Amino acid sequence: xxxxxxxxxxxxxxxxxxxxxxxxxxxxxxxxxxxxxxxxxxxxxxxxxxxxxxxxxxxxxxxxxxxxxxxxxxxxxxxxxxxxxxxxxxxxxxxxxxxxxxxxxxxxxxxxxxxxxxxxxxxxxxxxxxxxxxxxxxxxxxxxxxxxxxxxxxxxxxxxxxxxxxxxxxxxxxxxxxxxxxxxxxxxxxxxxxxxxxxxxxxxxxxxxxxxxxxxxxxxxxxxxxxxxxxxxxxxxxxxxxxxxxxxxxxxxxxxxxxxxxxxxxxxxxxxxxxxxxxxxxxxxxxxxxxxxxxxxxxxxxxxxxxxxxxxxx
Numbered sequence: 001x002x003x004x005x006x007x008x009x010x011x012x013x014x015x016x017x018x019x020x021x022x023x024x025x026x027x028x029x030x031x032x033x034x035x036x037x038x039x040x041x042x043x044x045x046x047x048x049x050x051x052x053x054x055x056x057x058x059x060x061x062x063x064x065x066x067x068x069x070x071x072x073x074x075x076x077x078x079x080x081x082x083x084x085x086x087x088x089x090x091x092x093x094x095x096x097x098x099x100x101x102x103x104x105x106x107x108x109x110x111x112x113x114x115x116x117x118x119x120x121x122x123x124x125x126x127x128x129x130x131x132x133x134x135x136x137x138x139x140x141x142x143x144x145x146x147x148x149x150x151x152x153x154x155x156x157x158x159x160x161x162x163x164x165x166x167x168x169x170x171x172x173x174x175x176x177x178x179x180x181x182x183x184x185x186x187x188x189x190x191x192x193x194x195x196x197x198x199x200x201x202x203x204x205x206x207x208x209x210x211x212x213x214x215x216x217x218x219x220x221x222x223x224x225x226x227x228x229x230x231x232x233x234x235x236x237x238x239x240x241x242x243x244x245x246x247x248x249x250x251x252x253x254x255x256x257x258x259x260x261x262x263x264x265x266x267x268x269x270x271x272x273x274x275x276x277x278x279x280x281x282x283x284x285x286x287x288x289x290x291x292x293x294x295x296x297x298x299x300x301x302x303x304x305x306x307x308x309x310x311x312x313x314x
Contacts, residue, residue, distance in 0.1 A: 006044050021061075101148075105245075118285065121288065137149035137154075142160060159279055162275050205229060
């Protein structure tokens with residue numbers, strides 16, 4: 001089979017001449033000189049093996065072969081242009097960098113599976129997750145460092161909006177060999193006299209817990225105080241004492257060997273939601289990630305496949 005010795009520009013030149021019935025208009029449209037236009041036509045005709053245009057001093061007409069091939073070449077250009085535009089749009093959609101902020105306990109169970117799904121849909125988007133406190137999350141969104149944040153409620157700001165998505169209950173966290181784990185229906189009153197582990201008062205989780213306890217009229221005696229929830233889980237695991245922590249914080253690998261139990265007597269919860277700037281439009285990847293996380297929260301299960309075994313609610 002003979003090789004097809006022509007270029008895409010040769011086809012574009014021929015179609016432009018055929019539609020405009022003028023070498024001059026085609027040259028102006030494609031920003032080429034008239035001699036270059038003529039050479040392109042001659043090259044295409046040599047490849048096809050027959051004249052495609054009849055040129056007179058007054059006008060340009062298609063030969064029978066030109067009339068036959070014009071619809072084919074026009075369709076070829078249209079399909080190629082559509083394919084290239086689709087690839088460009090896909091490349092723009094899938095390239096770039098996405099940065100979000102989150103309090104670690106909000107996404108510890110769902111984030112790996114969610115990012116796996118996002119990675120298949122946006123293969124060239126690099127994702128950076130900032131593990132921050134609630135205050136730091138708000139600052140990251142406010143300054144544009146993060147497109148959105150998964151965090152606790154924050155004070156109102158004219159340029160930011162907070163959308164509550166779920167209430168995460170606080171409950172008892174203890175070792176499986178702790179006597180508290182054997183109680184059929186543990187209550188807040190069962191924590192009296194326990195050497196409890198907690199996070200420091202300046203954290204958003206402690207603030208939400210203290211507010212809930214105050215509303216319920218419950219007083220607890222904290223014995224060990226740490227900065228992060230992961231440290232609280234480590235102390236519980238080491239047997240220093242039980243703790244009262246949000247359920248989602250106890251559904252990751254750090255709580256694999258612990259037990260999470262609801263406490264009878266009062267429902268104490270923290271609110272989790274999405275914080276974003278009203279003046280900024282989320283990128284397609286950020287919007288998709290936010291939707292995946294919302295779905296995961298709603299379903300209370302990882303996406304795609306089972307994640308790490310959570311602390312049991314026995």
